[in-house]
Amino acid sequence: MINNTKQKPLSRVDPQVFGLLKKELERQRRGLEMIPSESYVSPAVLQAMGSIFTDKYSEGYPGKRYYGGQTNTDKLESLAIKRAKKIFGVSHVNVQPYSGSPANLAVYFALLEPGDKFMGLDLRQGGHLTHGWKVNFSSKFYRSIPYGVGKDGYIDFDQLRQQAKKERPKLIWAGATAYPREYDYKSFAEIAQEVGAFFAADIAHVIGLIIAGVHASPVGHADVITSTTHKTLRGPRAGIILCDGQPSNPLKPAPKISKEYLPTLIDRAIFPGLQGGPHEHTIAGIAVALKEAQTKDFAKSNQMIVKTAKIIAQKLLEEGFNLVSGGTDNHLILMDATNKGLSGQEAENRLEKVGISVNKNAVPGDPRPPYSPSGIRLGTPCLVIRGMAEKEAKIIGGVISDVLNNHKNPAILAKNKRIMRDLCAKFPLYPGLKID
Numbered sequence: 001m002i003n004n005t006k007q008k009p010l011s012r013v014d015p016q017v018f019g020l021l022k023k024e025l026e027r028q029r030r031g032l033e034m035i036p037s038e039s040y041v042s043p044a045v046l047q048a049m050g051s052i053f054t055d056k057y058s059e060g061y062p063g064k065r066y067y068g069g070q071t072n073t074d075k076l077e078s079l080a081i082k083r084a085k086k087i088f089g090v091s092h093v094n095v096q097p098y099s100g101s102p103a104n105l106a107v108y109f110a111l112l113e114p115g116d117k118f119m120g121l122d123l124r125q126g127g128h129l130t131h132g133w134k135v136n137f138s139s140k141f142y143r144s145i146p147y148g149v150g151k152d153g154y155i156d157f158d159q160l161r162q163q164a165k166k167e168r169p170k171l172i173w174a175g176a177t178a179y180p181r182e183y184d185y186k187s188f189a190e191i192a193q194e195v196g197a198f199f200a201a202d203i204a205h206v207i208g209l210i211i212a213g214v215h216a217s218p219v220g221h222a223d224v225i226t227s228t229t230h231k232t233l234r235g236p237r238a239g240i241i242l243c244d245g246q247p248s249n250p251l252k253p254a255p256k257i258s259k260e261y262l263p264t265l266i267d268r269a270i271f272p273g274l275q276g277g278p279h280e281h282t283i284a285g286i287a288v289a290l291k292e293a294q295t296k297d298f299a300k301s302n303q304m305i306v307k308t309a310k311i312i313a314q315k316l317l318e319e320g321f322n323l324v325s326g327g328t329d330n331h332l333i334l335m336d337a338t339n340k341g342l343s344g345q346e347a348e349n350r351l352e353k354v355g356i357s358v359n360k361n362a363v364p365g366d367p368r369p370p371y372s373p374s375g376i377r378l379g380t381p382c383l384v385i386r387g388m389a390e391k392e393a394k395i396i397g398g399v400i401s402d403v404l405n406n407h408k409n410p411a412i413l414a415k416n417k418r419i420m421r422d423l424c425a426k427f428p429l430y431p432g433l434k435i436d
């Protein structure tokens with residue numbers, strides 16, 4: 001009986017998994033993650049996630065469960081909900097989505113009938129898969145009318161308004177995966193109102209900036225807000241949905257689709273509509289991340305995330321790189337590498353050689369296919385969480401431009417590899433973390 005034996009370390013129970021875990025920790029420590037959708041959770045979040053809350057089934061919602069033994073899970077989930085309500089000033093929160101995509105799926109399931117039209121930013125212009133990409137469920141079950149950015153790289157609201165008036169969608173999304181500018185939620189809301197559509201804001205990438213007050217909040221503009229909890233919020237890999245309306249009663253028959261009943265519609269869409277038992281160990285991690293997000297440190301580091309992104313963008317512009325929209329307002333930079341004779345994949349590979357992880361990404365109007373796009377996405381959350389600031393951002397901007405500009409020169413590659421290795425050693429990741 002494994003569970004009745006004395007606790008054995010992972011290294012003895014499963015040396016193969018332990019070996020991979022150790023190697024991944026070393027990889028993360030040695031290099032610099034600059035993938036904008038990534039961050040590092042705190043040891044407290046790690047502890048909450050890796051806990052015995054994983055043992056518990058708790059289908060339903062606090063106080064309305066289908067299984068017994070919920071004394072602690074009810075309190076835990078209620079605590080996570082209470083913290084999110086306080087942070088965002090909304091009356092209803094669902095913390096059960098397994099991730100960002102299921103959270104978005106729940107919005108469609110709650111508000112649309114199959115075949116209904118909706119609008120989201122085109123994936124090739126920075127949008128997310130779940131906002132209507134052709135092979136995604138969103139496009140298979142509903143009718144996707146993509147909108148785009150203008151030549152300047154900013155969302156073109158005149159065009160969006162015209163399209164919305166012509167198409168009369170039932171839902172309009174704001175939010176993206178590779179958009180370096182701040183969202184004008186008010187303009188989205190006005191357009192949605194003009195055409196009688198729901199307005200959903202997906203704040204997955206910028207949730208931390210919003211909590212920190214660095215970016216404006218969509219609360220008061222959007223009908224529904226979805227987010228992942230593992231990007232700038234620094235929580236577990238999961239999702240969250242926020243809205244206002246009449247108190248939820250997910251056990252009653254489905255109410256009519258209207259703003260008034262959003263809490264019930266969303267809750268019913270998540271459970272029993274799309275999911276079974278919530279992952280209470282993940283919800284424990286969300287609760288901790290939400291507590292940490294209310295600290296001064298969190299606010300300060302989100303300010304630094306934007307500051308460092310601007311510094312790196314400035315350096316890259318000075319070195320002749322082509323940045324979508326000419327810079328950034330947030331934690332990410334979208335670069336078209338083709339004017340330097342590089343594809344996104346080549347740029348990604350070059351940076352990997354000096355210990356910087358980025359991801360290849362399409363740029364607006366990209367003539368290349370999605371699996372071999374023209375650009376890369378770079379982000380600053382991970383470096384700031386490690387403690388780096390303006391000075392290091394200048395160094396990193398220099399390394400990136402040096403490596404991409406001189407990618408055929410082994411001496412320059414070796415020099416920059418050394419710089420990155422020293423920088424990572426100076427800002428250790430998870431210094432106290434021991435795994436055995």
Ligand SMILES: Cc1ncc(COP(=O)(O)O)c(C=O)c1O
Binds near residue numbers: 128175176202203237
């Ligand atoms: C804007 C946006 N929404 C939703 C998601 C989906 O999140 P997940 O990968 O957790 O399903 C992402 C992930 O990158 C995203 O960028």
